[in-house]
Amino acid sequence: MPVQQAYIEGIGLWAPRLAGWDAARAILRGAAPAPCTPAPRPSPSLLAATERRRAPDTVCVALEVAASACAGAALEPRTLPSVFASTYGELPVTDYMCATLAATPALLSPTKFHNSVHNAAAGYWAIATGCLEPYTALAAHEDTFGAGLLTAAAHASTEDRPVLYVAYDIEARGAVATMAVAHSVLGAALVLAPHATPRSVARLSLDTAPARGDRATLPRPENAALVAGSALAESIVLFEALADGTARAIVQSLGPRLRLDIRIEPS
Amino acid sequence: MSIQPLSIGAFTAICGAGAGRTALLGALQARRSGLRPNDFTSTPLDTWIGRIDGLESQPLPGALALWECRNNRLAWSALQQDGFQEAVRSAIERHGIERIAVVVGTSTSSIGATEEAYRRLQPDGQYPPDLRRPIIHEPHSLGDFVQHALGLSGFCATIATACSSSAKVFAHAERLIRLGLADAAVVGGADTLCGSVLFGFNSLELLSSEPCRPFDPRRNGISIGEGAGFALLERQGEGPWLLGYGESSDAYHMSSPHPEGIGARRAILGALHSGGLAAEDIGYINLHGTASHKNDEVEGRLVAELFPPRTFASSTKGWTGHTLGAAGIVESVITLLALESGVLPGTLNSSAVDPACGPQVRLANEERKLVYALSHSFGFGGSNCVLLFGSTRPH
Numbered sequence: 001m002p003v004q005q006a007y008i009e010g011i012g013l014w015a016p017r018l019a020g021w022d023a024a025r026a027i028l029r030g031a032a033p034a035p036c037t038p039a040p041r042p043s044p045s046l047l048a049a050t051e052r053r054r055a056p057d058t059v060c061v062a063l064e065v066a067a068s069a070c071a072g073a074a075l076e077p078r079t080l081p082s083v084f085a086s087t088y089g090e091l092p093v094t095d096y097m098c099a100t101l102a103a104t105p106a107l108l109s110p111t112k113f114h115n116s117v118h119n120a121a122a123g124y125w126a127i128a129t130g131c132l133e134p135y136t137a138l139a140a141h142e143d144t145f146g147a148g149l150l151t152a153a154a155h156a157s158t159e160d161r162p163v164l165y166v167a168y169d170i171e172a173r174g175a176v177a178t179m180a181v182a183h184s185v186l187g188a189a190l191v192l193a194p195h196a197t198p199r200s201v202a203r204l205s206l207d208t209a210p211a212r213g214d215r216a217t218l219p220r221p222e223n224a225a226l227v228a229g230s231a232l233a234e235s236i237v238l239f240e241a242l243a244d245g246t247a248r249a250i251v252q253s254l255g256p257r258l259r260l261d262i263r264i265e266p267s
Numbered sequence: 268m269s270i271q272p273l274s275i276g277a278f279t280a281i282c283g284a285g286a287g288r289t290a291l292l293g294a295l296q297a298r299r300s301g302l303r304p305n306d307f308t309s310t311p312l313d314t315w316i317g318r319i320d321g322l323e324s325q326p327l328p329g330a331l332a333l334w335e336c337r338n339n340r341l342a343w344s345a346l347q348q349d350g351f352q353e354a355v356r357s358a359i360e361r362h363g364i365e366r367i368a369v370v371v372g373t374s375t376s377s378i379g380a381t382e383e384a385y386r387r388l389q390p391d392g393q394y395p396p397d398l399r400r401p402i403i404h405e406p407h408s409l410g411d412f413v414q415h416a417l418g419l420s421g422f423c424a425t426i427a428t429a430c431s432s433s434a435k436v437f438a439h440a441e442r443l444i445r446l447g448l449a450d451a452a453v454v455g456g457a458d459t460l461c462g463s464v465l466f467g468f469n470s471l472e473l474l475s476s477e478p479c480r481p482f483d484p485r486r487n488g489i490s491i492g493e494g495a496g497f498a499l500l501e502r503q504g505e506g507p508w509l510l511g512y513g514e515s516s517d518a519y520h521m522s523s524p525h526p527e528g529i530g531a532r533r534a535i536l537g538a539l540h541s542g543g544l545a546a547e548d549i550g551y552i553n554l555h556g557t558a559s560h561k562n563d564e565v566e567g568r569l570v571a572e573l574f575p576p577r578t579f580a581s582s583t584k585g586w587t588g589h590t591l592g593a594a595g596i597v598e599s600v601i602t603l604l605a606l607e608s609g610v611l612p613g614t615l616n617s618s619a620v621d622p623a624c625g626p627q628v629r630l631a632n633e634e635r636k637l638v639y640a641l642s643h644s645f646g647f648g649g650s651n652c653v654l655l656f657g658s659t660r661p662h
Contacts, residue, residue, distance in 0.1 A: 004446065078518075088405055089427075094378070098385035101462040105310045106469070113467035114522040114647060117374065118406050118427030123648025126516040132530060134514030135650065136435060139406035140424045147424045150448070151439065158442045175385060175392055179404040208422065208448060210365050257420035258365065 003207045006153040007200040007267070009162060010072030012065030012189035013239055014042060017226050021068055028223050028236075028243035041185075046128040054111055055124055056090045061187035062121035062168040063128065069189035074199060075162060077129035080191065081155060082164040084122040084137045085148025087231035088172070088180050090115060095174035121168065144169075145188075145235035146252035146260040152192055153206050162193040169231045183229030188239065200267040202242060211259035217250040238262065270511055270541050271445045272660050274504025277354030279345055280496030280600035282593075283317030284586040287348035292604050295612040298632065300586050302478045302490050302616075307460045314474040316460060317492020317588030319344070334412040336380040336403045338373070342413055342457040345495035354499050355417050358451045361501075368422040368449035369414045370439045371497075372432030372456035374592030374646075376425065377408040379461035409457055413497075421449050427592065430555075430646035431514075432456055433496070434595025437654055438512040440500050455497030458592040464491055471522060479558035479589070481582035482567055482628050483617035486558045492588025496596035498603075507606050510639070510655045511544070513537020517649025524562055524645060528569040531555075534651040535573060535641070542655040544639055546574045551611050551640040552627070553602045556582020557589050562645065564623045571625025579635070580627040585615025595644040599654055602642045606658045609634050 011021045016038030018024035026032035042064035047055055055063075062084065070077045088094075093116045100108050117123070119137035126135055136155075140147035145167050152165035166189045172182040196203065218224065219237040227233045234252060241248040241264045252260040278288075283301025285291035294301065302315045322340050326332075331343070346352055358367055380403045384394040393399070402408055410425035422443060426432050433456025440452035458464075468474050468491060475488030500509060514537065517530035524531070539545060552574070555566055563582075570580050583601050590597050605611050613631045614620075620628050639657045 004448075087407070094381065097463050097467075098378075098382050101382050101466060102385040102388075105308070105462055105466040106312075108466045108470045110467075110470040110472075110522075113463070113470050116463065116467070117429045117521075117647050119429055119646070119648040119650055120521070122428070123516075123521050123650065126518045126649055127520070130518050132516055132518050132533060134652075135428070135516055136426060136439070137428050137650075138424045138426050139410075141402065141405065141407040141411055143423075144407075147422070150422070151424065151442075154442045154446050154448065158445055175388055175394065176381065176404065178393055179381075179399070179401045210420070255414070255420065255423055258422065 003205050004153045004157055006156055006192040006204045007196050008190050008202045008204060009193045009197060009199050010069040010191040011242060012068030014061055014065050014187040015185060015227050025243040028240045034226055056093055056115045056120060057170050058090045058168055059121045059124045061170060061185055062166050063125055065187040065189035066125055066164060066166045069164060069191045073191035075191060078131040080162055080164040081133040082122060082135040082166060083148050083152040083155060084135060085144050085167040087139055087144040087169050088182055089118045090120060091172040091176050091180060091182055095176045143253050143255050145232050146254045150206055150260060156192045156194045160194050162191055165190045165192055167232055167235065181231045186227050186230040186232045188235055202267055203265045205263040207261045208254060209259055209261055211257055214251055214259050216253050269543055270441050273441055273444060273500040273502065273509045275507050275509060276499045276501055276504045277351050278498040278600050278603055279349035279351045280597045281319060281345045281348060282494035282587040282590055282597050283319055283492045288604060292608060294586060296610055298615055300478060300615055302588055308462060308465055312465055312469060313476045315478045315490040318460060319493055331416055333400055334403060336377040338377040338379060338409060338457055338459045339412040341459050341493060341495045342409060343416060345497055346416060351497055355453060358499060362450040364418060364420045366421055366450040367419050368440060368443050368452040369410055369419055370424055370426065370436040370452055370454050371410050371413050372426040372436045372592050372595060373409045374427060374429050374432055374458050375461055375463055376406045377403045378463050379459055382462050417453060428646055428650040429648055430591050430594050431644040431650040431652040432592040432595060434644035434652035434654055435514060437509055438514055444502060451501040453497055453499055455596040456593045457495035458590055459493040464591060473559055478616045479584055480617040481556035481558040481584050481614050482563045482621050482624055484619055484621045486563060489557045489559055490588040492590045494587060494590035494593040494597040496600045506658060507603050508657045508660055510657045511538045511542025513541065513653045515651045519649050522647055524565050526565060528565040530649055530651045531566060531569055531645055534653040538641060538653040538655040543661055548639050549574060549578055549641055550637040551605050552578060552580040553598045553642040554580050554582045555643040555645045556584055558584060563621060567621055567624030567628055570627050574627050576626040578627045579611050579629055579633060581612055581614045581629050583612050599642045602640045602656055606637050606640055606656060609636050611635060
């Protein structure tokens, strides 16, 4: 199996007690305490005021981390193809759609309908940044973060250009919450480049291997607690390693019988 | 960028116009539409739909009961057609279960099951017991089902970019195979009729109350259909071939195409470029052609500008309805059938062609030998994907 190499050029992270990569980096490596009170939901300045009102919460979180990663990479967002990964998409809109369809289907809101597509965040991002490059929106159950990461790295490698990777999930509301691991918000973004640059933060070496009951590498318990209740919680170990700034090998799940081995080497 | 041409060793589709290649080709030749007045929603909705008969009485086999829902029944039904499962079994012998990726597309996946759970919510706010299966209430329901149904264990993801979903899966699979992350891939998709899309498109005032009439100057909206299809991609084989793809974004509006087709143009040119071909090489284009005012005007104008008059272009949504997230695979299969049979489907239900279009857009069927063809898929959120297929590899 050939190993995929990708260089991290920029990082974005947002959770209620990890509000932005700069704060998160200090908290995840244990150099600063996590705040006791959650930060208010981000309100991305990228969106025009009217769009900001119409945009669902997933879009706000995804755009916040995407913009941060691009800023860190010093790359214009509109130049980057992107991969957006979300286990569930916009669950509050799903709750609205299903409740309305059960009661008064003819009164469904057209705005809610177009916000219900899984590519809503990617679409809003493209509109907000004027990006004509392709985006993808995908889901892969418990393996969403790893599947999206490998997809983005593969894209950067085949197209030989930097690619934006964004993963996000938010809390559920209503009855859909009974079927989803969706009790907290987590957004994460990386700009991945195929070659090292002066801005490279770390090199990732990605490899897939058959899994035989392997579990994803666990983060330190205090970091796990900061993102508990998110379907993407497993991914925090990657950001913990990036915050530590030391070389580390971790595992993410790609399915019941496939795993993603990631070696992280700081630049 | 040039891609690695991939052989399409097996392909199949099911939609309102027919189940499997023979039935679908027969419907195209006989110009027999799969559309009927809406009999799917309990709340009346004056529109036509491409509904597949019999899904209600075709439960999944017991071993797959965890994934039971209309969308996965439809996917299962497609997997039974045209020897597709046998072709996958043969690919497993060549490559192993862990080397075959599953990349499938859907717009709404099994949201119909979630809608049903809300209609039947228990007094305590819980889903009814038979629907308390988390996997069918998330987008990856489809990909997870297909991987388990086929007994595969390689990379697996569900692409959900609205109406370009099951076109983009070809591009993703090609990248995985080119990089050696897989040796073969099952691509495709499925989207069933559900309240979300029927009443959703109704809320946008995009549904026609008649069978859709793509590119007709009097067109007045879309007809929604359900459909599913799959293709098996490998490096070696007899073809037909996936030769190229182009992907882009409109960066314009969530539910309206760019008025000048800026993203669609990039996707078309990208597909040609990645396959090393020119517009003059293309014999047939299966257009997105939804029969919405805007899409058909923009797409017709763009095709007139980019392609020579002899290129034969048509929309087959008069047969199938707009199968949304499955449109990419259903129309790829129709394009592959045209390459194989030389039967070029025209455009059904339309009696004239919008003056915005050029001579490329045809209403009548035609028979001619084809070598290279395109399939267009343009979706909500401005997500565009154009696929390039060929009966041979270019020299």
